[in-house]
Amino acid sequence: MKLFSQKNDALPYKFYYTPILLLTIIGILDTTYLGFSHYKNYTDITFASFCALSNAINCDTVSQSPWSIFVGVPVALWGLAGYLLFFALLISVRKQSNATIALWSVLLVLGLIYSIAALVFAYISTVKIHAYCILCILSYLISFGLLFYSWIIWRRFGQGSFFTSFIRSFHIIFSLLRLRIFIIIFVILVLGLKTLIPHYWDYEVPFNSNMVQTGITGDGHPWIGAPKPEITIEEFTDYQCFQCYKMHFMLRKLITQFPDKIRLVHRHYPIDNEVNQHVAPQPFHVGSGRLALLAIAAGQQGKFWQMNDLLYSELRNKRTTFDLKSFAEKTGTDFQQLVADIQSQNTLKILENDIKAGLRHKISGTPTYVIDDTVYEGSIPSEIIKKISAKDKE
Numbered sequence: 001m002k003l004f005s006q007k008n009d010a011l012p013y014k015f016y017y018t019p020i021l022l023l024t025i026i027g028i029l030d031t032t033y034l035g036f037s038h039y040k041n042y043t044d045i046t047f048a049s050f051c052a053l054s055n056a057i058n059c060d061t062v063s064q065s066p067w068s069i070f071v072g073v074p075v076a077l078w079g080l081a082g083y084l085l086f087f088a089l090l091i092s093v094r095k096q097s098n099a100t101i102a103l104w105s106v107l108l109v110l111g112l113i114y115s116i117a118a119l120v121f122a123y124i125s126t127v128k129i130h131a132y133c134i135l136c137i138l139s140y141l142i143s144f145g146l147l148f149y150s151w152i153i154w155r156r157f158g159q160g161s162f163f164t165s166f167i168r169s170f171h172i173i174f175s176l177l178r179l180r181i182f183i184i185i186f187v188i189l190v191l192g193l194k195t196l197i198p199h200y201w202d203y204e205v206p207f208n209s210n211m212v213q214t215g216i217t218g219d220g221h222p223w224i225g226a227p228k229p230e231i232t233i234e235e236f237t238d239y240q241c242f243q244c245y246k247m248h249f250m251l252r253k254l255i256t257q258f259p260d261k262i263r264l265v266h267r268h269y270p271i272d273n274e275v276n277q278h279v280a281p282q283p284f285h286v287g288s289g290r291l292a293l294l295a296i297a298a299g300q301q302g303k304f305w306q307m308n309d310l311l312y313s314e315l316r317n318k319r320t321t322f323d324l325k326s327f328a329e330k331t332g333t334d335f336q337q338l339v340a341d342i343q344s345q346n347t348l349k350i351l352e353n354d355i356k357a358g359l360r361h362k363i364s365g366t367p368t369y370v371i372d373d374t375v376y377e378g379s380i381p382s383e384i385i386k387k388i389s390a391k392d393k394e
Contacts, residue, residue: 034076046382062133111147229263236269297341
């Protein structure tokens with residue numbers, strides 16, 4: 001019995017092959033951009049992708065979540081590797097022949113695996129991240145499309161046992177030199193992904209605050225950087241906001257580069273309905289208000305920046321419970337005084353004043369920066385960064 005034959009009701013082979021080839025190419029381009037976007041999100045202080053449209057539809061939010069990394073490798077790169085593997089197999093079955101049609105059983109299995117992965121990531125976006133990436137959704141649709149077309153092609157052109165064809169396909173793969181070479185290179189790259197790709201998403205703990213000058217503004221807010229700054233950046237942040245975490249490290253690097261030019265002034269703006277119901281009427285970033293109170297309390301002992309650094313480091317390590325005594329030891333604060341200050345009305349008043357200042361600026365999300373009375377949400381424009389760099393070269 002022939003393994004490959006065309007059913008009487010089937011259109012010519014190319015009418016099925018061309019769409020699946022185009023889908024695969026689009027998938028390669030899509031995941032390539034997602035990989036680029038992921039890298040820029042973690043390394044470029046001014047980057048915002050074109051699909052960062054709202055809180056719910058935001059590619060950057062998805063890229064910045066811990067779920068964007070799988071086994072130490074960005075998910076986008078796993079997707080790119082999967083589409084490249086699919087593409088290599090597609091090239092081998094571009095012509096209709098009895099010798100290669102068995103490979104469609106492998107393509108069908110790959111399409112099924114990709115579709116299951118798409119369902120898992122869609123669930124994570126909905127339940128864990130609470131945001132959707134348009135390009136990720138496109139990738140999900142492409143995966144379902146690959147499964148559908150693989151199934152249609154197998155159904156209309158393949159004959160015989162699927163299991164037998166699936167086993168036979170491995171003999172075909174290893175009998176084709178170009179596929180053998182690709183598979184070997186592919187396996188080496190996949191095995192080496194974790195070690196070859198620098199972990200740019202793992203920020204180093206910033207420099208010790210004692211290495212630069214710090215102080216308190218005339219209206220009582222902690223600052224770090226230049227005593228006589230050329231530019232003052234007032235930040236409104238939330239300790240449970242990833243973008244705040246990212247910008248925290250990047251701004252501190254800028255201050256390291258330009259310690260006599262930049263001053264960073266900190267303001268608390270937790271998007272937590274316990275303390276900021278104007279912006280968060282429903283539970284969101286629960287507990288970030290209490291973390292702000294902890295940082296303010298440490299600041300009353302002159303240890304704000306130490307506590308600020310520690311909170312971001314611990315939260316990025318996915319800590320959900322905190323040992324205040326350990327925090328007091330690590331930051332050099334008096335534990336009993338810290339506990340008392342967290343509960344004091346004065347500390348709460350400082351937090352309320354910061355939130356009121358943010359509301360006056362009509363801030364609806366974090367991080368937000370105020371520079372020369374101009375409000376910038378999410379990041380600092382590249383023109384400002386370039387302006388600082390240009391002044392340094394003069």
